[in-house]
Amino acid sequence: GAGVSQTPSNKVTEKGKYVELRCDPISGHTALYWYRQSLGQGPEFLIYFQGTGAADDSGLPNDRFFAVRPEGSVSTLKIQRTERGDSAVYLCASSLGSGRTWNEQFFGPGTRLTVL
Amino acid sequence: RKEVEQDPGPFNVPEGATVAFNCTYSNSASQSFFWYRQDCRKEPKLLMSVYSSGNEDGRFTAQLNRASQYISLLIRDSKLSDSATYLCVVNAPGNTPLVFGKGTRLSVIA
Numbered sequence: 166g167a168g169v170s171q172t173p174s175n176k177v178t179e180k181g182k183y184v185e186l187r188c189d190p191i192s193g194h195t196a197l198y199w200y201r202q203s204l205g206q207g208p209e210f211l212i213y214f215q216g217t218g219a220a221d222d223s224g225l226p227n228d229r230f231f232a233v234r235p236e237g238s239v240s241t242l243k244i245q246r247t248e249r250g251d252s253a254v255y256l257c258a259s260s261l262g263s264g265r266t267w268n269e270q271f272f273g274p275g276t277r278l279t280v281l
Numbered sequence: 282r283k284e285v286e287q288d289p290g291p292f293n294v295p296e297g298a299t300v301a302f303n304c305t306y307s308n309s310a311s312q313s314f315f316w317y318r319q320d321c322r323k324e325p326k327l328l329m330s331v332y333s334s335g336n337e338d339g340r341f342t343a344q345l346n347r348a349s350q351y352i353s354l355l356i357r358d359s360k361l362s363d364s365a366t367y368l369c370v371v372n373a374p375g376n377t378p379l380v381f382g383k384g385t386r387l388s389v390i391a
Contacts, residue, residue: 198379200381206383207383208368213378256325268379269330270379272324272326273324
């Protein structure tokens with residue numbers, strides 16, 4: 166079946182601009198996660214949704230970052246007033262959210278964000 | 282101490298060799314453990330879950346030592362296609378985020 170999809174695959178923007186990154190999880194997965202990954206590092210947790218609500222947003226670095234999942238499926242990560250330090254690959258993952266394998270997460274291909 | 286620590290490598294091994302990676306974690310309450318594989322400029326892919334005393338999947342064996350708080354991954358009969366970065370991942374109980382190590386790079390050489 167279809168995996169996690171993310172759009173766009175690449176985004177180049179200028180410092181100070183607003184960007185939106187979209188994630189479409191695996192059908193039937195109630196849990197959705199956003200991470201970001203810099204070169205040479207493992208993915209760093211940003212926010213986790215269970216259904217429509219943000220169950221844990223403790224990883225969002227500051228109030229310029231916001232994410233929504235209004236219908237419990239597609240999610241959008243929004244970054245305001247982008248800074249050069251926001252440049253990274255933004256990864257989305259989803260999991261079943263229940264059962265023995267509730268938190269086995271499957272990742273999308275990521276959005277490579279470059280802030281000039 | 283970092284939450285999840287791995288030797289970054291690189292591990293350069295010949296085809297057919299057996300190679301083992303270790304990973305240590307700091308949160309003794311951790312309940313779920315995983316190994317992910319990540320190819321260059323690609324997303325992480327789930328390789329194995331490690332839920333109890335360890336498990337085996339073909340050439341791959343994962344072990345968990347709760348007393349010493351480490352997880353290992355053993356790859357037997359290495360193939361060129363095993364070349365990748367292997368990420369150790371740990372999860373505390375309940376709805377808590379996964380914590381990733383920085384990964385260990387493996388290069389299998391012909």
